[in-house]
Amino acid sequence: GRSVHQIQSGQVIVDLVSVVKELVENSLDAGATSVEIRFKNQGLDSIEVQDNGKGIPPEDFDTVALKHYTSKLSTYEDLTSLDTFGFRGEALSSLCALSKFYITTARTEDGAVGRKLEFEISGKLKSNSVVSAQKGTTVSVEDLFCNLPVRRKELEKNVKREYNKVIAHLHAYACISVGVRFAVTNQMPKAKKMTVFSTKSNATTKENITNVFGAKTLVALLKLELRLEMEPSSGPSTQSARNWSTQTSDRSRKVQVQGYISKPVFGEGRQAPDRQMFFVNSRPCGLPQVTKAVNEVYRSFNVSQMPFVFANLVMDTNAYDVNVSPDKRSIMLHDQTALLESLKASLTELFEQTEQ
Ligand code: ADP
Numbered sequence: 060g061r062s063v064h065q066i067q068s069g070q071v072i073v074d075l076v077s078v079v080k081e082l083v084e085n086s087l088d089a090g091a092t093s094v095e096i097r098f099k100n101q102g103l104d105s106i107e108v109q110d111n112g113k114g115i116p117p118e119d120f121d122t123v124a125l126k127h128y129t130s131k132l133s134t135y136e137d138l139t140s141l142d143t144f145g146f147r148g149e150a151l152s153s154l155c156a157l158s159k160f161y162i163t164t165a166r167t168e169d170g171a172v173g174r175k176l177e178f179e180i181s182g183k184l185k186s187n188s189v190v191s192a193q194k195g196t197t198v199s200v201e202d203l204f205c206n207l208p209v210r211r212k213e214l215e216k217n218v219k220r221e222y223n224k225v226i227a228h229l230h231a232y233a234c235i236s237v238g239v240r241f242a243v244t245n246q247m248p249k250a251k252k253m254t255v256f257s258t259k260s261n262a263t264t265k266e267n268i269t270n271v272f273g274a275k276t277l278v279a280l281l282k283l284e285l286r287l288e289m290e291p292s293s294g295p296s297t298q299s300a301r302n303w304s305t306q307t308s309d310r311s312r313k314v315q316v317q318g319y320i321s322k323p324v325f326g327e328g329r330q331a332p333d334r335q336m337f338f339v340n341s342r343p344c345g346l347p348q349v350t351k352a353v354n355e356v357y358r359s360f361n362v363s364q365m366p367f368v369f370a371n372l373v374m375d376t377n378a379y380d381v382n383v384s385p386d387k388r389s390i391m392l393h394d395q396t397a398l399l400e401s402l403k404a405s406l407t408e409l410f411e412q413t414e415q
């Protein structure tokens with residue numbers, strides 16, 4: 060029968076997107092300047108993420124894939140500020156339970172000699188052998204959900220859509236990660252390996268966007284450089300909002316929005332929700348209310364389509380909560396109403412200026 064571990068793991072790693080997100084974030088946390096993501100059969104057969112980061116030290120081999128092992132969290136303070144993406148120590152342990160999983164890792168000091176680590180379903184180290192490897196870490200996930208038949212069927216049925224969602228997420232990571240080269244490939248059965256997209260390690264955000272979305276996208280783009288000053292929220296406020304407005308400094312009421320957005324030119328916009336990327340302090344995250352507000356302003360300029368948006372919200376870490384749940388993507392902005400109002404006003408002004 061299925062173990063409790065397998066069932067819980069299925070709550071951390073819910074789909075192809077979560078696998079790729081967790082592995083890419085681990086690579087970024089490891090200080091990589093190059094991340095290669097290789098799919099076989101759109102991820103159904105395998106997903107491999109190779110980085111040139113700091114590698115895993117030998118003293119961590121025994122624990123690295125155990126549940127709740129993390130090298131990243133040292134204090135409660137860390138939990139609230141979160142300089143790194145990871146902090147829960149659940150991704151690798153979950154992948155052991157849900158796939159054929161192994162790691163190859165090498166550190167500079169060890170030269171070209173690396174280690175291949177294989178694990179039991181529980182995350183316990185099963186074998187550790189010498190292999191030749193470049194500096195960094197390669198994590199391989201084969202036959203995802205092989206031991207959760209219903210989930211596996213679901214994945215097989217929806218793989219095209221899931222894979223496209225993964226690629227959209229990778230676009231966002233690749234564009235925002237200045238200083239990191241991304242290379243994504245996919246190989247279908249009995250076909251040649253194809254490059255999906257790649258970026259360079261020495262490129263600007265703008266160059267990354269060009270590489271990922273094509274030079275044509277940039278022609279119709281406006282630079283976003285909004286400085287939002289939010290009034291303290293008035294009206295009925297929740298307990299947490301009240302605490303927030305009394306506890307936090309003025310810094311928390313300043314939000315900068317940096318990035319690019321399509322010019323509202325009739326006929327220029329595209330129906331492209333996969334071309335709308337939002338970040339908070341450079342972390343990719345879904346912000347449905349912000350997305351909605353941006354689209355509303357855009358449409359108010361008589362453009363029927365949706366704009367290309369690449370928007371990084373730079374703000375004080377006191378101004379939001381990262382949801383400490385399996386899906387730590389979700390971010391709660393403390394003063395969302397004020398932010399949305401200010402954003403709409405600034406964006407309207409920007410579009411009006413470009414109309415003249
Ligand atoms: P978390 O990221 O929350 O710490 P994970 O299960 O994703 O938990 O990873 C467990 C640990 O494995 C990390 O804390 C880190 O020490 C190590 N690790 C995982 N991936 C990498 C990598 N690509 N490079 C170096 N170390 C890694």
Ligand code: MG
Nearest residue numbers: 081085145150
């Ligand atoms: Mg992690």
